[in-house]
Each structure stands twice: as C-alpha cells, then as structure tokens.
Amino acid sequence: MPESPLAVGADAPLFSAPLVTPDGEVEETALGELLGEKPVLLAFYTNDFSPDCVNEWCSFRDYDWFATGERVQVVGVSRSRTYTHKKFIDYLDLGFPLYTDRDLSIAESYGVKYRAFKIAARAKRSVFFIDRDGVIKYRWVGEHPLDPTRDSPPLGEIQRALEDVLGPLEEESFGFK
Template identity: 55%
Template sequence: MTDADGLAVGERAPDVSGSLVRPDGPVEETALTALLADGPVLLAFYTNDFSPDCTREWCAFRDYEWFAVDGAVQVVGVSRSRVGTHRKFIDHLGLSFPLFADTDLAMARAFDVDYRTFGVFARSRRSTFLVGTDRTVRHVWLGDHALDPTLDRPDMAELRAAIEREFGDSPTDDDHAAFRAAWETD
C-alpha cells in the first residue's frame, strides 16, 4: 500500500498555492485561501490527465451534475500534469472545474498524499479533501486499492452526502449559508 495517510478530519489544511487552470481560459498562481474566500472547496487529487482511471473520475464529476450546477462547493482537481496538459484535458472532457498543476507534488506532500508506486514512480494518492472556509478539513476520502491507490475512485453520492452533512445542518455556519443559497435554487 502506501504511507501517504492524508490529513485527518479536523486538521487545518495548509495554504498551498499553484498554477490553477480555469475552464474559461486564464491560468493564475492561486492560493487555496483565495478559493476558500468564495466558499468551501473539494480538492480532488489524482494521478495524471488522460490516464483511463483519471478520465473516468473526472467524467464522473462532470456527469454527476450536482457538483457542476449546485455551487455549494467548488470542485478543484490537483495532479502532477502540466498546465498545457490540463488545458487539453479540460477542453477534451468539457470540464467546468479548475485544475491545479502540481508538477513537483508540493501540494500532494502538504496534504500527505504523495507516494511512490513500487518505490519508483512519484505520484499523488487518489483522494478528496472537503475543506471549509476556515481551512478545516471536514471530510476525507482516500483511495485504498491494495495494489495501487490510484485505481480507486470516490463515490459521488457519498461525497454529496458528506457535503450535505457538513454544510447542511448548521444554520450559523458561513459554509451553510453558501450551501443553502445554492441548494434552494434547484
């Protein structure tokens, strides 16, 4: 397996930054805190653009329309793919989600999901971190395939349930206000 155990629920997410490729064109050096200023973020770490498993994962995010149209949580991908590859990946799949280019795996290390497959190939463990506007990790999913943790994919309905559980029960929570405003427009 891997020693990359990921940040735990309740821990404070690091204020990482990197080149963020947005679907509408711009590429900007962006900090996690800048994204959190607009609401909670679901960071989805994956291996590489265009690999079969990663393509299936991002098609699942795209096709599970709730993530694209609800607006309660910003879905943001993180992989070691380069900016140009991200642009092609976004365009090829018609994604509406931005992707961080973590070419040196610094973001993966900060979230404790970097590892080496068979002790050789550096990559990030497929994982998701639901981060509240206060940078608290509210939910974690880690791929746990016995041979290669990049082979697992998160269950979209379980992610949605975690978002509803974390941001749907507390009317005094700032995250809840953003969730409710988006949810009631459905």
C-alpha cells in the first residue's frame, strides 16, 4: 500500500465496494465496471454530514459541468455507512453515487489514509481523475497541516484537467440555450 498519494500516470488501484446510487440502490460495484462506461472523478472525503464535506459535495453538485455530456462520472468515497450515504444523497440532492469504504482500504490503496491528530483514521480530502484505461490523469490531495479535511478541491483546476483529457466540456449556459 502506498504511503503517499498515487502520482499522475500511475495505474489506479481497482477495487469493489458497496456503491449507493442517487436513487438509493446499493450494489457491490467494481471501479472497473464504472471505468468501462466512462472516466471517473473519484473524490475521497471524511464522512457524510460533516460541514466541510457538505460544502464539498454542494460544490460538485452546483458545478455539474463535471458530468456534462455524460462524459465523466463523479463518484464519492468515504467510510460512512450505506444507510448514511442514502440520507446524505437525499439531503443534498446529489446526482452522484457514493462508495462505502468502512475499513479505509480504498483510501489506503490510493495513499490518502491518515490519522487526524494521530488518533482517528480517515481519508484525506482528495480527487483522482481516472481515464477509461485505469490511469490516473489528475490528482489533488488536501494538505492542511493539522486537518486535511479543511482544504477544498480547486474546481477550476479540476475542470481544466478534465478538458485536457476529454476536450472542451459543454459551456455553462445558465439556463439559456
């Protein structure tokens, strides 16, 4: 298992875990299955309903251009239970599925597992853009010195990374076509 976050160009670790979909269904789903459909923007976060994570997921929801044109799938990963994921998806009206990583083995395989204040194990807030071949094309990892959950993903930078691989995403029309 890597002790530091995986680098751009590395093969993404493949895994299978419970995945909660926006309609509340739960199914053991392999990352490889998702990559067979389209590239994945895998976003690690600490727990459902923590204030910093609510803000992060609201940002992803509000900047839905990540998924415009059905070209990218945004998928969250946290140690929260499937039941809590269902409530979190409903509460924020998310259109993204969420993986449950109860033992943090997924976070560990991506090199983003850590101990907050050397006590509580959790995943650093981080984002990995994985192409359909399973190669990491972009990564961002929160590096706050005391609590990495306080960093926020740079949405503009993530969009540029997606466009570098996929070409221009649909432009925001703000409801006007």
